[in-house]
Amino acid sequence: MSVETRETHPETDPRLVAWIRQAAPYIHTFRGRSFVIAFGGEILSEDGAQALIHDIALLDAIGIRLVLVHGNRPQIDADMLERGMEPRFHHGMRVTDAATLECVKRAMGVARFDIQALLSQGLPNTPLAGGFLRVTGGNFITARPVGVVDGIDFGYTGTVRRVIAEEIKDDLAQENVVLITPLGYSPTGEIFNLSWEDVAQAVAVAIKADKLVYLCDGPGLLNKLGEAIDAITVDEAQRLIDRKVPQSPEVAHIFRSAVAACRGGVGRVHILDRKADGAMLMEFFTRDGVGTVITEEALAKLRDATIDDVGSIVALIEPLEEDGTLVKRSRERLETEINRFSVIEHDGMIVGCAALYPVPGEKNEGASGELACLAVHPDFRRGGFGDQLRKHIETKAKKKKMQQLYVLTTRTAHWFVERGFVEVSVDQLPTRRRELYNYQRRSKVLVQLF
Numbered sequence: 001m002s003v004e005t006r007e008t009h010p011e012t013d014p015r016l017v018a019w020i021r022q023a024a025p026y027i028h029t030f031r032g033r034s035f036v037i038a039f040g041g042e043i044l045s046e047d048g049a050q051a052l053i054h055d056i057a058l059l060d061a062i063g064i065r066l067v068l069v070h071g072n073r074p075q076i077d078a079d080m081l082e083r084g085m086e087p088r089f090h091h092g093m094r095v096t097d098a099a100t101l102e103c104v105k106r107a108m109g110v111a112r113f114d115i116q117a118l119l120s121q122g123l124p125n126t127p128l129a130g131g132f133l134r135v136t137g138g139n140f141i142t143a144r145p146v147g148v149v150d151g152i153d154f155g156y157t158g159t160v161r162r163v164i165a166e167e168i169k170d171d172l173a174q175e176n177v178v179l180i181t182p183l184g185y186s187p188t189g190e191i192f193n194l195s196w197e198d199v200a201q202a203v204a205v206a207i208k209a210d211k212l213v214y215l216c217d218g219p220g221l222l223n224k225l226g227e228a229i230d231a232i233t234v235d236e237a238q239r240l241i242d243r244k245v246p247q248s249p250e251v252a253h254i255f256r257s258a259v260a261a262c263r264g265g266v267g268r269v270h271i272l273d274r275k276a277d278g279a280m281l282m283e284f285f286t287r288d289g290v291g292t293v294i295t296e297e298a299l300a301k302l303r304d305a306t307i308d309d310v311g312s313i314v315a316l317i318e319p320l321e322e323d324g325t326l327v328k329r330s331r332e333r334l335e336t337e338i339n340r341f342s343v344i345e346h347d348g349m350i351v352g353c354a355a356l357y358p359v360p361g362e363k364n365e366g367a368s369g370e371l372a373c374l375a376v377h378p379d380f381r382r383g384g385f386g387d388q389l390r391k392h393i394e395t396k397a398k399k400k401k402m403q404q405l406y407v408l409t410t411r412t413a414h415w416f417v418e419r420g421f422v423e424v425s426v427d428q429l430p431t432r433r434r435e436l437y438n439y440q441r442r443s444k445v446l447v448q449l450f
Contacts, residue, residue: 023285029348030284031063033210034172036266038200040071040250043215043274044111052215053118055280056177060133065172067203069180070115071196075107076100092253093146096156096193104156104193108181112137115179136176140164141199143184143192158184158192160199163206172207201257205264212266213283214258215274218248220292221255229292231299234262262294269294287349287379300385302392305341305353310334312350313341317375325411326373327441341373342392344385352376354389356396359406360432368430369393369402374412390419398450405450406433408443421446 037056043049060066076094077087080103088095096104119133143158161184171178180203182194197214204212221229221237224245232240237259240247247255251271258269272279272291282290293299305313313334320326334341337355344352353375359368371393376385397405406429407416413423423446426437437443 019286022287025349026285027062030059030210032065034065034067034207035059035211035213036067036069036200036204036207036209037213037215037280038069038071038196039215039274040196041073041075041107041111042217044070044072044114045074046275048274048277049118051277052274053115053121055278056119057131057133058281059284060177061131065175067168067172067178067180067207067209068115069182069196069200069203070111071182072104072107072111075111076104079103079107090150090152090154093154093157093195094193095152095154098156101156101191101193105183105191108183112179112181119177119179134174134176135179136171137179137181138167139185140168140178140180140203141182141184141194143186143194145190145192156190156192158186158194160184160194160202163202165203165206168203168207195257197254197257201261201264204261204266208265210267211270212258212261212268213270213272213280214254215272215279216248216250216254217274218251218271219273219276219290220271221251221294222247230289231293231295233298234259234294234296237262237294258294262296267295287346300344300346300351300383302342302344302388305338305343307335307338309341309343309350309353310338313343313353316350316353316377317373320375324441326375327438329373342389342396344376344389346380346383346385349377351380352385352389354393356393356400358400358402359430367400367402368404368406368433369397369400370406370408370433371397372408374407386415387419394448394450403450405448406430407446407448408437409446410441410443413444413446416446421448 039052043052056066056068080087080100083103085099085103116135119135122129140163141160142162144161146154146157146159168178180199182196182199184192184194186192200212200214219228221232221240222245223229241255241259254271258271262269270283270291270293272283276290279290310331314331317326321328340355340357342354343350353373354371355373357370357372359370371390374386374389394405407421409416417423423444426434426445429437429445
């Protein structure tokens with residue numbers, strides 16, 4: 001009998017450990033939430049299908065309720081061309097006559113079976129090992145015909161009329177993965193070919209999904225300079241549409257559906273690159289993400305601190321206190337002075353703080369303030385949050401009729417100088433603040449005059 005041995009203290013991968021620890025709060029938050037994941041037929045004909053199924057299995061394993069909406073445009077086109085038929089489109093919508101509808105049904109059926117087969121795998125050493133994903137579906141979508149547009153009869157091309165949301169929710173409550181094929185049915189028994197983008201939006205709104213995810217052909221939304229946008233509000237996204245800012249073909253196609261879903265009450269809409277391996281995992285379980293998230297309100301909120309924020313502020317400033325950047329403050333002191341603090345909250349996490357302290361002065365010195373305890377989480381220091389906090393404190397100081405704002409710092413003097421502060425001697429501090437100056441720290445004194 002052989003006995004396997006290992007070192008008592010094997011080397012660890014600090015990046016893996018850090019990633020798992022960083023992901024833990026998101027796992028707790030997402031458990032029991034409903035996500036709608038939508039993807040076109042392109043992903044089924046590319047190498048990423050297997051990886052996508054593995055990621056879906058992982059999301060299911062941690063308790064996320066999943067609705068999958070798939071498309072089949074390339075498969076339908078291929079089936080039509082094989083039969084000598086020419087695909088027809090108008091304004092991005094397929095014209096579906098009776099013959100085309102037969103191709104649609106064939107392609108949709110094959111795709112659905114293929115996805116169910118992928119979700120049924122249980123190979124060792126894969127995320128599907130030891131698990132079982134029960135897949136359900138049904139006639140959840142009632143549809144109506146598009147009709148005649150610009151003189152063109154769209155035939156059996158339809159739009160969503162109603163989503164039977166309660167049936168979908170019941171399946172999700174039983175821990176089933178709901179797979180929706182973009183076909184709709186009429187009360188008269190007709191079948192309509194639907195846009196998978198619009199079906200995903202309608203389903204997400206109907207079930208009040210926490211997230212709607214579109215996997216498409218680009219890295220997310222782009223601004224007018226062609227740069228990727230990490231996060232954007234629904235109003236800002238609408239302005240991109242109105243200004244016709246160029247997007248990748250598939251992103252442009254889903255853009256309006258994404259905005260409509262967000263306005264319809266979906267918590268977050270994510271636009272991700274389907275070719276980026278693990279895009280959903282990186283988007284959901286890291287702070288920065290890898291695509292674009294559309295929200296009703298901005299992810300980052302600057303607000304006055306409350307007593308409930310004390311613990312988060314302590315965790316934020318402790319490393320800076322340990323290395324001497326900030327003066328140490330006890331939790332008790334923070335609790336009594338919390339009304340002087342402002343914080344930046346990003347996606348529910350306190351990532352920055354700053355405080356404004358009035359500086360007692362003599363009659364001839366004028367009203368003064370001190371900007372203190374300015375701190376930003378290391379992962380967010382490139383987001384401009386430090387400047388937002390500084391400007392916020394300056395605005396508060398002006399409203400309080402302060403004539404100058406002081407900063408005492410040992411490490412960041414240049415940062416403040418670049419933003420209009422001027423270095424002065426300790427002697428120029430107001431008398432009572434000068435009496436409290438710690439000569440052992442030898443902090444530099446800077447001032448901003450109003």
